[in-house]
Amino acid sequence: MSSPGLSSPTPPCAPEDVRRVACVGAGVIGGGWVAHFLARGYDVTAWDPAPDAEQKLRRLVDAAWPALTQLGLAEGASPDRLTVTATLQEAVADAQFVQESAPEKLDLKRDLLRQLDAAAPAGVVIASSTSGYPMTDMQTEAADPGRLVVGHPFNPPYLIPLVEVVGGERTSADAVAWSSRFYEVAGKSVITMDREVPGFIANRLQEALWREALHMVANGEATVREIDDSITEGPGLRWAFMGPMLTFALAGGEGGMAHMLDHFGPSLKSPWTRLEAPELDKKLYDAVVAGCDDAADGRTIADLVAERDQGVIDVLRATGRLRTQGEAK
Amino acid sequence: MSSPGLSSPTPPCAPEDVRRVACVGAGVIGGGWVAHFLARGYDVTAWDPAPDAEQKLRRLVDAAWPALTQLGLAEGASPDRLTVTATLQEAVADAQFVQESAPEKLDLKRDLLRQLDAAAPAGVVIASSTSGYPMTDMQTEAADPGRLVVGHPFNPPYLIPLVEVVGGERTSADAVAWSSRFYEVAGKSVITMDREVPGFIANRLQEALWREALHMVANGEATVREIDDSITEGPGLRWAFMGPMLTFALAGGEGGMAHMLDHFGPSLKSPWTRLEAPELDKKLYDAVVAGCDDAADGRTIADLVAERDQGVIDVLRATGRLRTQGEAK
Numbered sequence: 001m002s003s004p005g006l007s008s009p010t011p012p013c014a015p016e017d018v019r020r021v022a023c024v025g026a027g028v029i030g031g032g033w034v035a036h037f038l039a040r041g042y043d044v045t046a047w048d049p050a051p052d053a054e055q056k057l058r059r060l061v062d063a064a065w066p067a068l069t070q071l072g073l074a075e076g077a078s079p080d081r082l083t084v085t086a087t088l089q090e091a092v093a094d095a096q097f098v099q100e101s102a103p104e105k106l107d108l109k110r111d112l113l114r115q116l117d118a119a120a121p122a123g124v125v126i127a128s129s130t131s132g133y134p135m136t137d138m139q140t141e142a143a144d145p146g147r148l149v150v151g152h153p154f155n156p157p158y159l160i161p162l163v164e165v166v167g168g169e170r171t172s173a174d175a176v177a178w179s180s181r182f183y184e185v186a187g188k189s190v191i192t193m194d195r196e197v198p199g200f201i202a203n204r205l206q207e208a209l210w211r212e213a214l215h216m217v218a219n220g221e222a223t224v225r226e227i228d229d230s231i232t233e234g235p236g237l238r239w240a241f242m243g244p245m246l247t248f249a250l251a252g253g254e255g256g257m258a259h260m261l262d263h264f265g266p267s268l269k270s271p272w273t274r275l276e277a278p279e280l281d282k283k284l285y286d287a288v289v290a291g292c293d294d295a296a297d298g299r300t301i302a303d304l305v306a307e308r309d310q311g312v313i314d315v316l317r318a319t320g321r322l323r324t325q326g327e328a329k
Numbered sequence: 330m331s332s333p334g335l336s337s338p339t340p341p342c343a344p345e346d347v348r349r350v351a352c353v354g355a356g357v358i359g360g361g362w363v364a365h366f367l368a369r370g371y372d373v374t375a376w377d378p379a380p381d382a383e384q385k386l387r388r389l390v391d392a393a394w395p396a397l398t399q400l401g402l403a404e405g406a407s408p409d410r411l412t413v414t415a416t417l418q419e420a421v422a423d424a425q426f427v428q429e430s431a432p433e434k435l436d437l438k439r440d441l442l443r444q445l446d447a448a449a450p451a452g453v454v455i456a457s458s459t460s461g462y463p464m465t466d467m468q469t470e471a472a473d474p475g476r477l478v479v480g481h482p483f484n485p486p487y488l489i490p491l492v493e494v495v496g497g498e499r500t501s502a503d504a505v506a507w508s509s510r511f512y513e514v515a516g517k518s519v520i521t522m523d524r525e526v527p528g529f530i531a532n533r534l535q536e537a538l539w540r541e542a543l544h545m546v547a548n549g550e551a552t553v554r555e556i557d558d559s560i561t562e563g564p565g566l567r568w569a570f571m572g573p574m575l576t577f578a579l580a581g582g583e584g585g586m587a588h589m590l591d592h593f594g595p596s597l598k599s600p601w602t603r604l605e606a607p608e609l610d611k612k613l614y615d616a617v618v619a620g621c622d623d624a625a626d627g628r629t630i631a632d633l634v635a636e637r638d639q640g641v642i643d644v645l646r647a648t649g650r651l652r653t654q655g656e657a658k
Contacts (some may be wrong), residue, residue: 028582046509049556058604067638071651104596132599145547154563156634157643162563163648189562189568197550199601202559208541208602209516209534209573216533217616218607224620228572233518234483234491236572239565241648243557251484267433270461272528275604278547287546288364291553302392305485309396310512311648312482318647319570319640321490322400 008146008172009123013096015182019043022095024088024116026053029129030101031060032157037099038082039065039158039188041074045083047091054084064158071159088112092120095223097182099151101129103115109133113148114141125179127165131203134196145170149179152200153188161189164200205244212273241311242304249292249301250308256301257292260284335476337501338452342425344511348372351424353417354443355382358458359430361436361486365426367411368394368487368513370403376420383413391601393487400488417441421449426511428480429459438462442477443470452510455478456494460532463525464497474499478508481529482517490518493529534573541602570640571633578621578630579637585630586621590614 021037023030026048034057037044046057061079068077085091092098098120102112109130116126127149128138139145149167154160163183167176189200199207200304216222222230238247245257252260260279268277278284296304316322350366352359355377363386366373375386390408397406423426427449432439438459445455454594456478457467468474478496483489492512496505509521520530528536545551551559567576576585581589590609597606607613625633645651 012468028580062639063634067642070642071645103592131593132596132601155576156638159638159645160566161565162559162567164559189558190656191555191559191562193551193555195550198599201545201551201555202563202600203539204545205556205560206564206573208537208604210577210601211572211597211604211606212534212537214597214609214613214617215607216526216530217620218613221524222522222530223623224617225532225624226520226522227534228574228624229518230491230493230520231534231568231572232570233520234489234531235535236565236568236570239491239560240569240644241561241565243560243565244535244542245553245557247484248539251357263432264460264527267461268540268543270527272461273533273540275537275540275602277540278544280543283484284543284547288543288553291546295377295554305392309393309485311486313399313649314397315569315644316400316488318643 008144008175009098009111011123011125011147011178012121015178015185018096018185020094020096021048022092022120023103024048024091024098024099024112025103025104025129026057026084027101029153029155030061030099031057032064032155033099033101033129033153034082035068035156036063036125036158037186038079039068039071039073039077041077042186043081043083044321045085045087045091047085047094055082058082064065064156067294068158080281088115089119090139092116092124095124097118097179098124098126099129100126104131106133106137107230109138110141113138115142117144117148123147125149125175125182127179129153131218134198134295135166135171136196137168139168139170146172147175148296149175150200151179151183152203154202161187162191162200162202163188164191164193166200168196208275210276215274237312237315238308240315242308243295244294245283245288246295246304247308249296254301258289261288337504338454340476340477341456341509342449343502344507345512347425347511347514349374349423349425351375351421351427351449352430353377353420353441354430354432354458355386355413356391358482358484358486359428359485360386361393362428362430362458362482363411364390364393364397364485365487367408367598368400368402368406371515372410372412374414374420374424376414376417377525382456382517386413387411392605393485397487406477409578417444418448421453422443424449424453426508427453427455428458429455432464433460435462435466436567438467439546442467443472446471446473446477452476454478454504454511456508458482461528461619463527464495464500465480465525466497468497475501476504478504479529480512481507481532483531490516491520491531492517493520493522493531495525495529497525537604541604544603566644567637567643567647569644572624574617574621575624575633576637578625587618590617
């Protein structure tokens with residue numbers, strides 16, 4: 001989506017040299033970003049228009065700090081390196097990277113990004129935590145839209161590694177590459193998308209699951225508790241370390257994904273969810289099988305089965321759920 | 330769904346007294362059940378019509394045994410307590426519980442359940458591993474449909490605790506209750522459903538996610554690897570120990586699920602997945618909020634946040650993914 005031809009001032013420093021990060025919006029997500037950047041040893045300035053924002057933010061950081069300490073703090077990391085400013089302009093005046101985490105309202109985001117662009121030093125990349133708006137729709141008011149990217153985290157940003165990075169039509173390719181590298185340096189796990197898709201990747205997947213869950217509750221088919229238990233005692237145990245595609249491939253036995261699609265492909269027509277399935281034509285079949293081969297990265301089915309088994313055991317042990325005979329609830 | 334009024338012979342022993350289990354169908358799922366029951370100390374008989382079935386089954390059990398040993402074997406548990414029989418009738422002749430795991434073909438399941446019902450001792454409960462057929466549709470040919478239940482496991486059945494238990498219209502309530510208790514005694518985590526829903530619970534949820542993933546691959550929006558990474562580095566880390574509903578509640582900050590629905594409810598209208606959302610009316614809103622309160626079971630939002638944080642750290646540590654500053658990929 002991003003345009004290599006658009007000229008935008010170069011970021012004033014390399015991703016590896018960033019020391020000062022500004023977080024604008026300090027609710028659950030913005031505050032989580034603050035905690036993450038502090039733990040990684042950055043100086044953080046934060047601004048939020050809510051009257052009790054500073055108090056809530058410092059409480060959030062304090063609550064997260066024991067977890068962050070267990071994860072391992074960067075040298076010199078401290079909650080004391082947080083400065084809450086009175087204005088947006090002060091927050092970003094000296095920043096080398098800006099993370100925006102305002103409420104999900106398009107007009108608000110547009111105007112805020114315009115203000116951030118006006119106030120931040122030239123070339124500094126400004127990333128939005130938006131959970132769904134395409135940057136193309138948000139960058140309309142900014143004087144330099146080239147430095148505006150989406151950097152979408154997961155809650156809580158100080159623990160869940162994933163950040164989805166994607167530019168809008170007017171974002172420079174340099175800003176996308178710079179921010180992907182910056183997040184990696186800052187300890188995140190980055191997926192850089194080459195096109196804008198509403199909801200990005202992980203949110204589309206979890207949103208499909210969430211909507212099906214809401215339908216089940218609405219129809220009295222399952223309770224909230226049953227829905228949660230069905231995941232934590234079931235497929236969720238695998239998804240912590242092996243994604244849905246590769247784990248599905250293992251349902252195909254020694255034949256892997258191809259056998260799985262042969263075997264379970266017809267069930268795509270079953271009314272197992274309200275979501276209509278795509279046609280499983282040869283092109284999709286081949287893409288899924290080849291994609292699994294790529295993701296397996298040389299690991300055989302037997303390797304993957306051993307890895308999955310060990311992973312499930314490790315996760316069960318880590319979460320205190322090793323079961324032995326007779327331990328019925 | 331099950332009818333308390335239907336009379337069916339009583340199971341010949343209590344769930345706690347079962348010693349001999351028959352597994353009919355010995356592919357990935359059936360073989361996984363064999364491994365599970367062996368590890369839990371049962372005598373297991375197995376039958377599968379495939380010519381190389383015994384060899385494959387013994388290979389699967391051998392491959393699973395190190396994992397099962399780590400999980401903790403029941404006293405006297407041994408792969409030597411597996412007998413592969415030449416006929417279906419021999420497999421079930423002495424069984425105190427029967428687990429059917431044949432391919433997902435309705436006609437085949439119907440006929441197989443008829444044969445199992447004819448061959449198994451009176452009253453012995455026969456459970457089907459079907460991943461989607463309602464028992465009402467499968468129990469049509471059996472002389473005693475009352476003892477036929479669905480006991481739907483997740484792959485691999487020897488590691489993933491969840492079993493979804495549900496009867497058909499002609500299943501006795503006693504058979505449902507007996508099998509739920511039996512699975513618990515045998516070390517599984519049981520959700521007993523009171524009505525038949527195509528795909529049960531967890532499969533509907535993971536099928537929604539799977540179909541959205543297939544659409545994304547079909548449209549070139551994400552690769553298989555990106556889809557998997559987006560889960561394992563993102564929401565999957567939470568789902569190993571806290572379900573999607575409760576984790577979503579935490580996105581609402583100190584306001585919990587109610588605040589989350591106020592904040593993100595409108596995004597149900599966004600084109601974030603191909604799955605249409607239900608109308609978030611007051612009834613659904615209240616059901617979700619009350620369901621979360623029930624699932625939270627007295628834990629405050631702060632308790633849940635602390636639990637989630639510790640869980641994610643434990644899972645990251647268990648799967649070798651603690652990140653520290655500068656460890657960029």
